[in-house]
Amino acid sequence: MENNFYSSIPPFFRKFVQTSSQEGVRRLGSMKSNKHSYMKTFNEQKKSVRVLTLCGAAVASLILWGCGGAGTTAESFERSDYYTRGIGQYPGDPKEDFSPSLAPDYSTYRNIALLRSAYSSSSHDYNLVAQLATDGIVTDKQPQYLNLSTPDGDVPRREREWMIDEGPYSRNTFPGADTYFRFTLANYSKAVDKLSLVGTVVYDDAVSKGGYEIVCEGSNDGESWTEIGKLSGSGLPGQGQSGRVKVTDPNKQTGETTMPVRKLNETITFDTEANYSNYRVRLKMAGAHDWVFTEANFYDKGELVEMKPSQFFNSAWMSATAGEEWLYVDLGSTSEFDKVILHWINKAVKGKIQVSDDAKQWKDVAELPGGDGLNDEIALGGKQKARYVRVLMQQPANDSRYILSEVEVMGKGGLVAQPVATPAASKGEINLSGGNWKLQRASEVSASGEEISTPAFQPANWIVATVPGTVLSSYKNIGAIGDPNYADNQLHVSESFFWSDFWYRDEFEVPEGFKQDRLFLNFDGINWKANVYVNGKKIGRIEGAFMRGKFDVTDAVVPGKNVVAVEIIKNTHIGAIKEKNKQSTDFNGGILGADNPTFHATIGWDWIPTVRGRNIGIWNDVSLTTTGKVTVADPLVQSVLPLPDTTSATLTAEVIVKNHDANAVKGTLEGKVGEITFQQPVELAAGEEKTVVFDAKEFPQLKVENPRLWWPNGYGAPNLYDANFTFKIDDKVSDAKDFKVGIRQMTFNEDNHILTLFINGRRFIGRGGNWGFGESNLNYRGREYDIAVAYHADMNFTMMRNWVGMIGDKELYEACDRHGIMIWQDFWLANPADGPDPYYPELFIANAEDYVKRIRSHASIGLYCGRNEGFPPEQIEKALRRIIKAEHPDIHYIPSSADDVVSGHGPYRMLPAKEYFTLKTGNDKFHSERGMPNVMTYESMLRTFSPEGIWPQGDQWGMHDYTREGAQGCTTFNSIIAMGYGEPQNAKEFAELAQWVNYDGHRSMFESRSQNRKGLLMWMSHPCWPSMVWQTYDYYFEPTAAYFAIKKASEPLHIQWNPVTDEVEVVNYNAGVHKGLTAKVQILNMDASVVWEKETTLDSNEDTTDKCIKLEFPADISKVHFIKMTLTENGKVISDNFYHRSLEENNYQDLAKLPKVALQSDITTDKAPDGTWNATAVIENTTSTPALMIRLNVVGEQDGQQFLPMFYSDNYFSLLPGEKKEVRIHWKDEDTRGNAPKVVVSGYNVE
Secondary structure, eight states: OOOOOOSBOOOOOOOOEEEOSSTTEEEEOOOOOOOOBOOOOOTTTTOOEEOOOTTSOOSSSOOTTOSSSTTOOOOOOOEESSSOOOTTOSSOSGGGOOOOEEEEEEEEEEETTTTOOEEESOOSSSSSOGGGGGSSEEEOSOOOEEEEEETTEEOOGGGTTGGGSOOSSOOEEEESSEEEEEEEEETOOEEEEEEEEEEEEEEOTTTOOSOEEEEEEEESSSSSOEEEEEEEESSOSSEEEEEEEEEEOTTSSSSEEEEEEEEEEEEEEEEEEEEESEEEEEEEETTEEEEEEEEEEEEETTEEOOOOGGGSOOOOEEOSOSSSEEEEEEEEEEEEEEEEEEEEEEOEEEEEEEEESSSSSOEEEEEOOOSSOSEEEEEEEEEEEEEEEEEEEEEESSSSOOEEEEEEEEEEEEEEEEOOOOOOOBTTEEEOSSTTOEEEEGGGOOSOHHHHTSTTOOOTTOEEOOSSEEHHHHHHHTTSSOOTTSTTGGGGSOHHHHSSOEEEEEEEEEOTTOOOSEEEEEESOOBSEEEEEETTEEEEEEESTTOOEEEEOTTTOOSEEEEEEEEEEOOSOOOOOOOOOSSOOOOOOOGGGGGOSSOGGGGOBTTBOOOGGGGOEEOSOEEEEEEOSEEEEEEEEEEEOOTTOOSEEEEEEEEEEEEOSSSOEEEEEEEEETTEEEEEEEEEOTTOEEEEEEOTTTOGGGEEESOOOBOOTTTSOBOOEEEEEEEEETTEEEEEEEEEEOOOOEEEEOGGGOOEEEETTEEEOOEEEEESOSSTTSOOOHHHHHHHHHHHHHTTOOEEEEGGGOOOOHHHHHHHHHHTOEEEEEOSOOOGGGSOOOSOHHHHHHHHHHHHHHHTTOTTEEEEEEETTSOOOHHHHHHHHHHHHHHOTTSOEEEESSSTTSBOOOOOSOOOGGGGGTOOTTTTSOEEEEOOOOOOOHHHHHHHSOTTTSSSSOHHHHHTTOOSSSTTOHHHHHHHHHHHHOOOOSHHHHHHHHHHHHHHHHHHHHHGGGTTOOOEEESOSOOSSSOSSSOSBOTTSOBOHHHHHHHHHTOSEEEEEETTTTEEEEEESSOOOEEEEEEEEEEEOTTOOEEEEEEEEEEEOTTEEEEEEEOOOOTTOOSEEEEEEEEEETTEEEEEEEEEEESSTTOOGGGGGSOOBOOEEEEEEEEOTTSEEEEEEEEEOOSSSOEEEEEEEEEETTTOOBOSSOEESOOSEEEOTTOEEEEEEEEEGGGSTTOOEEEEEEOTTBO
16 A cells, blocks of 8 residues: 655644643643645555554554453554455444544644543552543642551452442452441532441351440541441341351361341431541441441432542542552654643652553653752753653552552654544535534533534534443544453543533534525434534423424524534433453442443443443434425324235324424425325424324225335345335425335234234244444444344344343444344333432333334334333333334334243353253243353454453453353353363464354254244343454454354254254244255264264144254264254255254364365355455365364455454354365455455364
8 A cells, every 4th residue: 555645744733731720730732723635645556545543453563352451562553445444443334433633743843641541550449540631631639539448458340349339249258246337538528317238148157146236337447446436236137038148167177157148227316416527337246257348438418429439530640659650651643842841739759651562562761850849950962752751650649559540651643632623514404523523521521512503612622422322432533542341441431530520512604595494403323411502592401212203493593603502411320330350240230220221231231341421422313404394203004904814004104294494384284105195184283292193994005016025034035115105285395204114014912911913914033132232432323233133134133132222322223124124123221230219210201202213104113011030110111012003003012022922031151052951931932132252253352351351260251251160151162162172272272162052052052942943032142342252253254163153053944953852843933934955964973974864754834843853863973973864845055054063062172183285275256346345265174184173264365354344144154084174255345455365274173
């Protein structure tokens, strides 16, 4: 690729200092200048280029292991308008990407560390982290922070807030008969008058004969304590519980013993209000083994007192220790600089300034000066040239933790953000994505919304915002934080910084003549609440993450320049950070559920980390539209078929019309579905809104003959008709709505207390998976949803579940319509154990009504569900039933995802493949959740983990969900690999063996449904971030081996082995009638010699399972052997399967004795005019040894990196001697980075 040279780079970032209204704080700012120009060359394509986002994959050099943190050394600042942004960079389509461009400024001397990502050796908590050392805000104030301690010392960071996070299950344990716990509120105090303790006490009933004390004390110096409240008694505290728990024998002589438990729900009311910075609770009871508290909540005047320090914003980093520590800044580019300025609160008196090109090898360039001053201005002895600058701290001033407010690096280079252009206005609509959106933390803004939304307001120090996008994504996209998906970068992003209200501001142009009668400002999604201002006036408010905002701005917007300001209001109940480690996931969910509807899962689950900021922001599209006096919205077309006859359909069409004028209006509403047209006159009073219905009684053309029905994947084609509603006044279009219609009828019954679904009269078997988010930071757009849903269709899936309704993007529903994937649509209620009922039910109900109207036109909506693993509260339950009956009456509603007429609740950990056939739970019902860990490939592990974190399995693995304990129970996964194939010695070996385990487990999980063929949704089919557990393809869109196992097991017509009964089964899920099939099975020794075979003929009807052959295993068979089976029709193989089996169950280590084989391959490729590449790979085993787990991997011939996404007809397959297989592959040219393709063949025993 040719280099691009910038013709001119004008001065950016004129440094100045602005005094803040907050005493002791000032902001390091910048001034903005016009865009620079650059040459538009890109390879031979002559495509225009934009500057690469900081963490985008370089067009010329892809950073394999991701962005941010050590190891990120490749530099390229170009971004193609043709090629996608790179593996794992979302949104990937340049046309859908509105993140700013970034480029170095080598002409202006300034603070090049400003808003650049920073990393540290440690941090005391999740608030005072490295990010704040480059945020441009300088303070000399001591920060507020919290400690929790016991007689054994300080409690680890991840456990400090468990008792005060308002979660029902997070808990702290304090062992001993005479112990205490102590909260130290550093640099703050809290007034309290009551303490509530909820938990248990485990005790030795041979010792505990009665008598206890629970005493609360306060102190302001940590030395002198005052008793402020006490509970005591001569008996035992709390209530006795049935049963006993296992504990370690306190005498440590007999191993484990059992002890009784008492439940504690104790309140200590203080005589007077107390106000201290230290609170200590002393616990005393003879024989007490463990005190376990889920809540230690303080109250004042009846209100819960917030103790967590995330309520305070302190712009400083604080280390976890007073030993040697470091903090470094990634300047984003190789830069020139000559001075470093450090703004200390507690300084290092000994240390060094160091520089590096790779964040690995560091060169000393200056000593820290020491002394008493809190501002160190350090000359570096001439110009330095590097990308990374590190402060190495070796001795603190007062033997306490280092506290550093700001690092300035004075020089040239760095990175400067420039907004992308606003999309061009189209007829009737201006897309306000991109453009001049700016963003600032509300604490740094003193002006009102009315002032901010005027042209005169100057947003100095505001950052370039990404809209649509979350607040966190905006900071990531300018490079102020590292990619939180990589390694442990999330620990360097501040919880308290992002738990704030934020201001967005945009200046936009309205062309002359654009405005018709009415003008509307439309928001498709904000989180959590928002106040909206236009041109100096407040125009409205939005409440809830899934509520649209449509504001009439006819009188507020003018031709020419306009300003919109949006105050994003943070969630009220964010809970506490969950930090996973190699052992534990922490507890799912929490108090954020009180704010539903919001993005509840961002509080942290066992499949997603805690997202800083909880995805607040303008996360969905913003637009300005203009119409006549009447608008049309939220169409619905329902279909009724004369079942079982499907040769005709009766349609009913409706749409909501609204008159926005102060006078009555008469007009005509016209409708169209395919070639069918219909219309009727409509009269609307001033301000009236109503639903207009067209039915076949009055409009006989709505009875359609021989319709092209919409079918789910595998049942037929997902045919869609173009449809439209148009309202005209005096033959002039007032408003029009285009949409798609799938003619299909969903019917349901709950006979025998079992939910059964039918599509166009055929029983529908939902096979698919749960999605938590599209992408954890809401960065998916149309491209990503189309890929993910196409992958589901390719796996022979028929359904996906929008778990707890976390996805609100129209692009998901549109993709499911196109690919024939039915949607199980949840509302925003998690398991009651994972969060409380919503505190604002009216807000919830309003969002639900608006959301059902929004999505009801989609043919893919198959089922509504009220709550995950529980039942909605009564008020919400009644409302949901009312809403669905009124707004989407042809779709069924169930209240719970896992109870009553369906089942769920896992299991979620890996089981030996055979055990899935013996599971009793959920075998007779549609089962909504069942899963097992599914490890990504080694290539993706390199993208996810830092070099030092990739092996052995450690805390970075835990952060990416691979924890020994928890629902995923990866200890089991490790043991299955070790027993089956031997202990892996490195990450590559682990990843390769894991693919085999993944294949067998996931195939068995779906094949085990053959008995009753009830629906199964795996947990999970889609990852929203780089996870090591529940998925079928990974975050980077690489299909794992499990993908191909599921694709095989979910074939509409499938041959399989039942390992419990040793029978060959032919399972027909939805393939229609097939007669004269031949089933054949062979059992082979490990050397591929056939020791037993049999075949039979059979007929197969839809929705049946035929057991056709009983396997017989000869006595002299090899310890590890193979089972090969085929199902043929008219001489053509329509299904095949290949298994390995062992006489010592689950031990396949003898396979390691197989010789390595060299396979023959014949690859042909072709590129179509539309940019689609097709390849055919014929792989042949000409040796005398079976070739196992053969993997094809398409990479770039020039850069050696993978092409993703990638569709293979099959992969991770085996070939017996003399066999060959044809694999069809296709991908898109825009995903190639300009490389020619190369197909790499590997395998378990392939050279």
